[in-house]
Structure formats: C-alpha cells, structure tokens
Amino acid sequence: MVKHLDRIIVCPGVYDGLSARIALETGFDGMYMTGAGTTASRLGAADLGIAQLSDMSSNAEMIANLEPFGPPLIADMDTGYGGPLIIARAVQQYHRAGVAAFHIEDQIAQKRCGHLSGKEVVDVETYIQRIKACVSAAARLRSDIVIIARTDALQSRGFDDCITRLKRARDEGADMGILEGVSTKEQALQAVNELAPWPLCYNSVENGHSPLISVGEAQAMGYRAIIFSFAGISPAYTAIKSTFDRLKSEGVTGSGVTPKAIFQVCGLEESIMVDTVSGGSAFAKGV
Ligand SMILES: C[C@](O)(C(=O)O)[C@H](CC(=O)O)C(=O)O
Numbered sequence: 001m002v003k004h005l006d007r008i009i010v011c012p013g014v015y016d017g018l019s020a021r022i023a024l025e026t027g028f029d030g031m032y033m034t035g036a037g038t039t040a041s042r043l044g045a046a047d048l049g050i051a052q053l054s055d056m057s058s059n060a061e062m063i064a065n066l067e068p069f070g071p072p073l074i075a076d077m078d079t080g081y082g083g084p085l086i087i088a089r090a091v092q093q094y095h096r097a098g099v100a101a102f103h104i105e106d107q108i109a110q111k112r113c114g115h116l117s118g119k120e121v122v123d124v125e126t127y128i129q130r131i132k133a134c135v136s137a138a139a140r141l142r143s144d145i146v147i148i149a150r151t152d153a154l155q156s157r158g159f160d161d162c163i164t165r166l167k168r169a170r171d172e173g174a175d176m177g178i179l180e181g182v183s184t185k186e187q188a189l190q191a192v193n194e195l196a197p198w199p200l201c202y203n204s205v206e207n208g209h210s211p212l213i214s215v216g217e218a219q220a221m222g223y224r225a226i227i228f229s230f231a232g233i234s235p236a237y238t239a240i241k242s243t244f245d246r247l248k249s250e251g252v253t254g255s256g257v258t259p260k261a262i263f264q265v266c267g268l269e270e271s272i273m274v275d276t277v278s279g280g281s282a283f284a285k286g287v
Contacts, residue, residue: 008219011074012231016041019232020063021265028071030100032227033060035076036113040233047113053081053090061097066267072100074148074201074227079111080104084133091137094145101146103178103201104130106153106165114152114180115208121153128168135173148201149174154181163194170198176224177201181209185221188213192222199224206230260287 011030014020015037023031036047038059043050060075075094080087087104094102105111106127108120121127134147149169151162166177176199179191188211192200202223204213208230218226247253260268272283 008215008223009225010215011225011227013037013227013229014063014232016059017062017066018262018266019236020066021267022232024067024070025265030072030074030225031063031070032229033063033073033075033099034227034229034233035078036229037233038076047116049078049107049109049111051078053086053093056081057090057093057097060094060099064098064100073098074101074103074146074225075099077102077104079107079109080130080133082109084129087130087133088137088140091134091143091145092141095138095141095143099145101148101176103148103150104134105150105178105180106130111152114150114203115205115210117155119152119155121151121156124165124168127151127165128172131169131172131174146175147173148176148178150178150180150203152180154179154183159187159190163191166191166195166198170195175199178203182211183209185211185213185217188218188223189221196222201225201227204228206234263287 009029011032012023012028013032013034014023015034019037020031035051035056038056039045039047039051042055042059045051056076056078060073064073077090077094080090106121108122112119131147131149138145138147149166151165153162153165162179166179169177177195178201180203182188182191188202200223202213202218202225204210204218204226206212215226243253243255268287272287275282
C-alpha cells in the first residue's frame, strides 16, 4: 500500500465496528485501528498496556473484514505483547486477520499512551529484537504486511536517539517509521528529512503532545501516511456524553437518527442482497 501511492494515505482512527463502518461510508484510502480506542471500547480501560494480543487481533480482524476489498487497515501492535515468540505470533495473527500494516514500538511492557508523560523505553537492542522478530515472521509467512517501526524515545532520550533507533529499524527491514509525540512542526519536518527516502507516518493526536498538523501540511513535509488516532473516539465521547446528560436532566435524548439509518451504515442493504441472491425471501416484504 505504501509503495504504490504518491499522495499521503489518510487514516481516521477507528476502534469498533460502527466507527469503522462510518469510515467506510465516508471513504478513505485507509483506516487506523487505534489501540487506545480498542482498549477503551472493548475493555473500558485506559491506554496503559492492558489490551493484549487477543483483544487487539480479534478487533482488527472484525474491522479488516467488514468490506472484503475495502481500504487497507493499519493496526496498532503496541510493544508486540511479549518477546520474539509472541511478536511472531502477533504478526501471524494480524496477517491472517487481513491487516495491511501495523506499528510496533519501543516502550517497556508496562506502556502508556504515547501522548502521556513518564514514558520509558527499552534499550535499542531489545527494540531491534522486536523489529527483527516482525521482519522474520513476515518473511516466514510470505506476507507483505507493512511493518511500521515506532519510537517513543523522544521524551526520555531525545531526538537524535529517536533517529538512530529508526535508522536501525529501517536497516533491519522495517518498511516505515513513526516518531511518536514530536513536539514541534520543525521536529516533524526534520524527522522526514533525516530519514528520507524511508517513508514516515505522522500520528496526529488532537490535544496530545504534538502540534496539530493537517493532511496538507503533512503531505508537504513529505509524510507518506497520517493517522488521526482520536478522530473517532473523541467526538463519540462528546456526542454520547451530551446525549446522556440530556437524558439525565430532561428525560429525553433528541437524536434524529433512525435505527434503520444506523443499520444501513452497518451493511443492511448488503445483508438483504445476500439473502436475496441466495433465493431467500426473509426481506421480501421490506424492512
Ligand atoms: C496511536 C496510539 O497508539 C493509539 O492507540 O491510537 C496512541 C494514541 C493516544 O493514545 O493518544 C498513542 O499515540 O500512543
């Protein structure tokens, strides 16, 4: 996917079936399965390394297969959930799930969201072991899954250390990089320049630690992909909370959306078609 497009790939963050369906309805070149959103929506927990491989791969599989020939899915793989054996298993599960690309990072196992303070990273050799585990697993599977090496070392080790880590990951066969949590636009641009022509992905987290960079700006800087991790879950929170507040205070909800409209977003017509082409008559009288 990364290799064949000359424009930046824009991926809204999705975290469950409905948010992914809304991304499909809107039409994007790609989608991004956020680990923070997956953890919040599936486990009701904060992005602190609580979601494990089965939580993540099952969510990714559901999202990646909503539309068989839909846009490619980039999925969060956090730290890889263990040592090389578990990481190899993670790559296998993501590959089988139909995930097109994933990012793996250098935080310690007790990780936290990249836009929180107090992050710690593993030493560079352990990080490179993670990358090598991914590259060799993908080769054994004859998979063209795109491996995105992410570093969270900026807070604790500084910019130059991040570039060194990403260069090492690149040299070991990672296809793309993410320098997580850059603090200025200048730094975001410098990362692209220092690693060119190796492609970089920008993680745009509104109200996080990084400057807000638009799609146009990221493309002009030379980024090849941009993920908007919280583009789904933040507005979902706002909308649900205000509706629940209204229900609590006024006893009404006030949404103008019909149940059928939601089902239509979620493949109602396709389901009817599946029944009809199979000779079924379950929906002959309409829905
Ligand atoms: C990209 C990320 O890994 C995610 O899970 O979406 C998070 C986003 C976030 O929690 O702000 C991250 O940047 O660590």
